[in-house]
Amino acid sequence: MAECPGIYKLSEMKDGLLARLRIPGGTLSSDQARCLAVAAKNFGNGTIDITNRANLQLRGIKPNKQTKLIDYLQKHKLAPATPEYDRLRNITIDPLSGLVEEKVDCRPLAKELEQRLKTLNSPEQFSPKLSIIIDGGGPTNISALPHDFAFKATMTVPATSKNQSQTEDLYFRFILCGELTELLIERDHLVSTVLQFLENLREGSEPKGQGSAGKKTVHIDQLREDQSKNIRPKTLLNNMSHAELTKLLLTDISTIRKQAKSNSKKKPAEQKLNRPEYITQQKSDEFFVVNLVSPTSRLQYYQLQGLAELADEFGRGELRLTSWQAMMLPYIKEKNLDKVWERSEAMALLTQQSEQNLQIISCIGSEGCIYGNFETRLNSLNMRESLTDLVSLNPVSIHLSACEKGCATRQKTDYLIMQKRGSDQLTLHLNAAPTTKNPGKPIQQDQIIKELKKLI
Numbered sequence: 001m002a003e004c005p006g007i008y009k010l011s012e013m014k015d016g017l018l019a020r021l022r023i024p025g026g027t028l029s030s031d032q033a034r035c036l037a038v039a040a041k042n043f044g045n046g047t048i049d050i051t052n053r054a055n056l057q058l059r060g061i062k063p064n065k066q067t068k069l070i071d072y073l074q075k076h077k078l079a080p081a082t083p084e085y086d087r088l089r090n091i092t093i094d095p096l097s098g099l100v101e102e103k104v105d106c107r108p109l110a111k112e113l114e115q116r117l118k119t120l121n122s123p124e125q126f127s128p129k130l131s132i133i134i135d136g137g138g139p140t141n142i143s144a145l146p147h148d149f150a151f152k153a154t155m156t157v158p159a160t161s162k163n164q165s166q167t168e169d170l171y172f173r174f175i176l177c178g179e180l181t182e183l184l185i186e187r188d189h190l191v192s193t194v195l196q197f198l199e200n201l202r203e204g205s206e207p208k209g210q211g212s213a214g215k216k217t218v219h220i221d222q223l224r225e226d227q228s229k230n231i232r233p234k235t236l237l238n239n240m241s242h243a244e245l246t247k248l249l250l251t252d253i254s255t256i257r258k259q260a261k262s263n264s265k266k267k268p269a270e271q272k273l274n275r276p277e278y279i280t281q282q283k284s285d286e287f288f289v290v291n292l293v294s295p296t297s298r299l300q301y302y303q304l305q306g307l308a309e310l311a312d313e314f315g316r317g318e319l320r321l322t323s324w325q326a327m328m329l330p331y332i333k334e335k336n337l338d339k340v341w342e343r344s345e346a347m348a349l350l351t352q353q354s355e356q357n358l359q360i361i362s363c364i365g366s367e368g369c370i371y372g373n374f375e376t377r378l379n380s381l382n383m384r385e386s387l388t389d390l391v392s393l394n395p396v397s398i399h400l401s402a403c404e405k406g407c408a409t410r411q412k413t414d415y416l417i418m419q420k421r422g423s424d425q426l427t428l429h430l431n432a433a434p435t436t437k438n439p440g441k442p443i444q445q446d447q448i449i450k451e452l453k454k455l456i
């Protein structure tokens with residue numbers, strides 16, 4: 001399988017080379033946004049994707065411009081100095097962090113973790129897909145996104161001795177590859193715990209004991225060889241049980257506590273991501289966050305430039321990337337909302353709730369990806385034209401995926417239209433994620449809108 005792209009390792013796609021810029025924490029300054037818009041225009045084809053981990057992808061980069069692109073990004077501090085370190089910075093937090101009511105603002109933790117990852121030994125041994133979510137307990141439930149490690153802020157009572165007090169305190173509950181654990185981590189220990197988890201994975205120690213039924217206990221060195229030195233917890237679970245992996249991660253860690261009175265049964269974490277409405281009031285009543293959506297699921301360089309200008313003119317020069325292919329502008333005063341919407345509409349962005357209720361997400365499809373034969377962009381534009389009026393009151397989510405990898409989202413949507421790799425047949429699935437095992441209902445491309453109109 002081709003390695004995940006980054007800034008230093010570009011992927012070859014149908015529309016040219018693709019560079020993925022990891023934006024740990026998902027916040028961009030307006031200056032950074034402008035630089036990225038210039039990079040997309042000067043070195044690529046001007047198209048920018050927002051990924052399902054709130055990173056950015058510049059598309060259509062010409063091979064002879066790769067070096068200039070790297071120089072440019074480094075000059076503007078958008079690329080770290082070392083490729084090995086770049087690939088590890090998959091840190092996602094709630095895009096509303098610090099703006100709305102939550103248990104803890106995770107932005108400083110994301111920043112600290114990004115810095116401390118630089119100190120990790122042999123970062124090249126880890127998979128560039130290894131993803132970490134820090135969820136401050138805000139409204140979007142960001143830890144519902146697929147991940148390797150997630151930490152969700154919770155007020156809880158740890159298991160204590162009788163003499164100790166039983167008052168609730170803030171901890172991060174550890175979620176390993178989508179399964180809740182009983183493990184609680186104090187805020188001050190969170191970053192060092194993640195680092196220790198990674199060291200333990202790298203060092204590797206064979207879990208003692210018999211292992212779970214049906215799962216093989218294997219030495220991590222062997223796994224490392226098998227995976228071309230791409231260590232990733234999710235992949236390790238193919239060969240060891242969840243309990244064995246947890247035990248391996250906990251090697252030499254004494255700062256983790258267990259939850260009191262918890263159900264000892266392993267439970268899946270809450271899976272639903274809550275996408276905010278087109279406008280969210282901030283903690284301070286004075287300000288709002290505006291959610292802006294592109295009807296094509298991707299931005300053009302001039303839209304990013306325009307958003308940077310809006311952030312400077314009406315906000316605090318800050319933009320937030322989301323996992324649902326939208327951009328957010330925080331710190332907008334009520335009196336300026338109309339101006340922001342008007343200018344965003346002029347940039348062909350969707351601003352109103354009635355339009356955003358039709359939540360269409362799509363991968364690049366046949367336009368840019370060698371794995372897809374389904375033209376996702378044209379279909380999503382046609383859908384938007386035909387279906388918006390039908391969903392003006394209640395949100396409906398539709399995912400167009402040109403293969404089962406689900407690059408746009410791995411979440412379930414109300415309707416999924418997918419073409420599996422190697423197949424000519426489109427299929428329609430209800431309430432499904434691209435990993436669904438259900439074969440779905442075969443559907444012709446020219447029948448999709450008619451069928452959706454019947455269902456919605």
Ligand code: SF4
Pocket residue numbers: 363364365369370371372373401402403404405406407408
């Ligand atoms: S989902 Fe499949 S077809 Fe779409 S971009 Fe990803 S790999 Fe390509």
